[in-house]
Amino acid sequence: xxxxxxxxxxxxxxxxxxxxxxxxxxxxxxxxxxxxxxxxxxxxxxxxxxxxxxxxxxxxxxxxxxxxxxxxxxxxxxxxxxxxxxxxxxxxxxxxxxxxxxxxxxxxxxxxxxxxxxxxxxxxxxxxxxxxxxxxxxxxxxxxxxxxxxxxxxxxxxxxxxxxxxxxxxxxxxxxxxxxxxxxxxxxxxxxxxxxxxxxxxxxxxxxxxxxxxxxxxxxxxxxxxxxxxxxxxxxxxxxxxxxxxxxxxxxxxxxxxxxxxxxxxxxxxxxxxxxxxxxxxxxxxxxxxxx
Numbered sequence: 001x002x003x004x005x006x007x008x009x010x011x012x013x014x015x016x017x018x019x020x021x022x023x024x025x026x027x028x029x030x031x032x033x034x035x036x037x038x039x040x041x042x043x044x045x046x047x048x049x050x051x052x053x054x055x056x057x058x059x060x061x062x063x064x065x066x067x068x069x070x071x072x073x074x075x076x077x078x079x080x081x082x083x084x085x086x087x088x089x090x091x092x093x094x095x096x097x098x099x100x101x102x103x104x105x106x107x108x109x110x111x112x113x114x115x116x117x118x119x120x121x122x123x124x125x126x127x128x129x130x131x132x133x134x135x136x137x138x139x140x141x142x143x144x145x146x147x148x149x150x151x152x153x154x155x156x157x158x159x160x161x162x163x164x165x166x167x168x169x170x171x172x173x174x175x176x177x178x179x180x181x182x183x184x185x186x187x188x189x190x191x192x193x194x195x196x197x198x199x200x201x202x203x204x205x206x207x208x209x210x211x212x213x214x215x216x217x218x219x220x221x222x223x224x225x226x227x228x229x230x231x232x233x234x235x236x237x238x239x240x241x242x243x244x245x246x247x248x249x250x251x252x253x254x255x256x257x258x259x260x261x262x263x264x265x266x267x268x269x270x271x272x273x274x275x276x277x278x279x280x281x282x283x284x285x286x287x288x289x290x291x292x
Contacts, residue, residue: 032064034090035083037106037113043090044083044114048075052144052277054121056082057107057128059259060190061183063089066125069266074273078121083110087182097185100193100200104134119144121276123269125262127152127190130199140206144284145249145276148212149269150259152190153238154199160225160234167225174224209279210249211272214239217258248279 032045045064054074056067064082071080086106087093096102110116120142124132129151136143160168172191179187193199216236222228226235236253243251252272257264 032082032084032090035110035113037109040086040092040094041090042083042086042092042106042110042113043088044081044110045071046079046081046114047071048078048080050078052119052121052280053079053081053116054123054273055107055111055116055132056080057122057124057131058082058085058088059126059128060187061088061180062125063091065089066260066263070123070262070269070273073266073270078273078277079116081110081114081116093182097189099186099189100130100134103131104138107131107135108138118142119280121145121147121273121280123147123149123273124151125149126259130154130193133199133205134201136205136208137201137203140203143206143208144280145209146205146211147269147272147276148210148239148242149262149272150213150215151239151242153235153242154193155197155238156235157194158197159238160231163230163234164225171224171226205245207247209276209283210243210246211276212239212243212249212251213261213268213272214251214253215258215261216253216255218255248283250275 032043035042035044043064056064056071058064058066063084067082071082074080084091085103086098094106118139118141121144122132122136123146124130126149129148132146132148136146157168176184176187214236216232218229218232219227225231240251243249250272252268254261254265254268257268262269
């Protein structure tokens, strides 16, 4: 079995056909560059221009190439940044076990080295949802909006264990079994978050426009507990609960794609980013009027 739809007993990994996930490839029309970030080299693609800088965080184990059907469209009217985290794609690995905090440090370093300036719109898929939350909590004033593409939720294991604890554990074992060795240590860090139900953040998330995209695709023959109808319902409800923490935006539910919404229905992600930016424009216009 090579398809693992969600992740570590939560949705973290877009591990569908993982064998192809690490193949370095260029974004359409614009080849990624190599950015020196301190002593390390990072694979990064910077395209487009506009008032907002849209930064993409990929799912667990994925490189920047997964955004190839989304980023070029968004770059028509915005500056767009995609990059591969350390140890992914052509980005050099770093010593130590990566954590959410250290991955957030990496993003800070990439932003500084690339000379990026806010306002930022952050887009995170799966595990990338954890990372954009972490960055936004550290730098709330920089964030104009966020888009969560079938994001991980730290409460999923807790909720799924209420249905079938043994099945949750079995899904986790299968994930470890099929995970490449170089990602095993980081996977353990993620599992610790899911087991505790706590995502360490530096503060509160900013009150900005948000879109949450949720896959509720039903499978005739589920291979994992995470794919069963009951588990999918839990996943949808967790995303709905997360979305209720924001005042502006939308929760979009799709039955027509699996975990990789950005690859199976890229138009949904493109539309979500456009919606967030339009709402951010409105908010900035209101702020300008209020200051007069």
